[in-house]
Amino acid sequence: MEKQGTKAPGKQSFSFGGGVYVGGIASVAGKLESEGPLGAFFDITGEDDMFGGKTWEEAESNMQLEAARYAISDAGLKPGDIRYMAGGDLLGQLIATTFGVEKLAIPLLGLYGACSTMGEALLAGAVLVDGGYAKHALAITSSHFAGAEKQFRFPLAYGNQRPMAATWTVTGSGAVILCAEKGKYKVRLAEATMGRVIDYGVKDSMNMGACMAPAACDTIYQHFEDFGRKPQDYDKIVTGDLGVVGKEILLALLQEKGYDISGQHMDCGIEIYDAATQKTDAGGSGCGCSAITLTGYLMKKISEGVLKRILFVPTGALLSTVSFNEGNSVPGIAHAIVLEHCGN
Numbered sequence: 001m002e003k004q005g006t007k008a009p010g011k012q013s014f015s016f017g018g019g020v021y022v023g024g025i026a027s028v029a030g031k032l033e034s035e036g037p038l039g040a041f042f043d044i045t046g047e048d049d050m051f052g053g054k055t056w057e058e059a060e061s062n063m064q065l066e067a068a069r070y071a072i073s074d075a076g077l078k079p080g081d082i083r084y085m086a087g088g089d090l091l092g093q094l095i096a097t098t099f100g101v102e103k104l105a106i107p108l109l110g111l112y113g114a115c116s117t118m119g120e121a122l123l124a125g126a127v128l129v130d131g132g133y134a135k136h137a138l139a140i141t142s143s144h145f146a147g148a149e150k151q152f153r154f155p156l157a158y159g160n161q162r163p164m165a166a167t168w169t170v171t172g173s174g175a176v177i178l179c180a181e182k183g184k185y186k187v188r189l190a191e192a193t194m195g196r197v198i199d200y201g202v203k204d205s206m207n208m209g210a211c212m213a214p215a216a217c218d219t220i221y222q223h224f225e226d227f228g229r230k231p232q233d234y235d236k237i238v239t240g241d242l243g244v245v246g247k248e249i250l251l252a253l254l255q256e257k258g259y260d261i262s263g264q265h266m267d268c269g270i271e272i273y274d275a276a277t278q279k280t281d282a283g284g285s286g287c288g289c290s291a292i293t294l295t296g297y298l299m300k301k302i303s304e305g306v307l308k309r310i311l312f313v314p315t316g317a318l319l320s321t322v323s324f325n326e327g328n329s330v331p332g333i334a335h336a337i338v339l340e341h342c343g344n
Helices: 056-074 092-104 117-130 145-152 208-227 243-256 287-304 321-325
Strands: 013-029 084-088 108-110 136-143 172-179 187-193 236-239 265-267 309-313 315-317 332-334 336-341
Touching: 013 056, 013 117, 013 208, 013 287, 056 092, 056 136, 056 145, 056 172, 084 092, 084 117, 092 108, 092 136, 117 136, 117 172, 117 187, 117 287, 117 309, 117 336, 136 145, 136 287, 172 287, 187 208, 187 287, 208 243, 208 309, 208 315, 208 332, 208 336, 236 243, 236 287, 243 265, 287 309, 287 336
Parallel strands: 084 108, 084 136, 236 265, 236 309
Antiparallel strands: 013 172, 013 187, 136 172, 187 336, 309 336, 315 332
16 A cells, blocks of 8 residues: 655655656657557658668667657757756667767666666656756657667568567657656656566567566556555556557456456557558557657647546567577566646
8 A cells, every 4th residue: 555655655666746747748750650540649750761860770869869859849948958868779789869869968877678668767767856866857768660670570671471469660759858847748747666577488579468468467566556556546557569469468467466457458559550551460569659659649638638647557578689599588577657637
């Protein structure tokens, strides 16, 4: 049960008192994503997926820089007003992030939570702001379909057949300015639950939903326990990129633990594409999947008061090319963020 007045309720959670506020947001989406059901909500969309770059990796860096600049401007700030930033991506040594944001000259915490990175960045940024270490902090992440395929699966020119359980890495970048005082948006980050590494021994890297669903279950369950909450306390419980396969597994696992979230559950990977017309297999994935769904759609609905409280739970599969080639399983992790409407 939640203990009143504590910043660390339960076993794994954070409480940010009056809240950490959202001052600016940005969603940069690729061409395929802009043609999907949420396309009208994104702030910036690309005519192609190169974003002015010469390589897929440079394209992703350009997306991050564009997202960061847009979010900072959206908050009515300048880069020099941002004390710290926290973010990462899927590429080795976070090269999309480091090459992307170096021009901003903002102190950086480089993070790797795979596709859960937006949750990790929001949590880290909120701790900095709530702790009084920063008045403004920037949380950011990205992914790129072609860059991820090149690193983790097969080069596009290979033309391999994809299994139906595979997800489609989203080309997109999302950024959020976190503030100590209320800003442009009527959204506050009220609480968070840090996830654990959960490994059910799944080795199929083409079935990310099965790899990540146990971690999502573990974090959501612990969040309910830490705060004494139930699914009905949220308008939406939003996972990052489980897709149609992972969604089914998550609902079943939580049912076993006594929680039915079927009435509240939404998965960004399912919502971002039109399965019937866009042929994206089991849905979307990648850091950008939950990031642009959050910044492009969900935060705007919270600010408008359409949604009063959501639990945002981006999910990540913690593999590398080395771990996969050595025959290891694919552990998962998920972090939960509580976002609330904070209008008068």
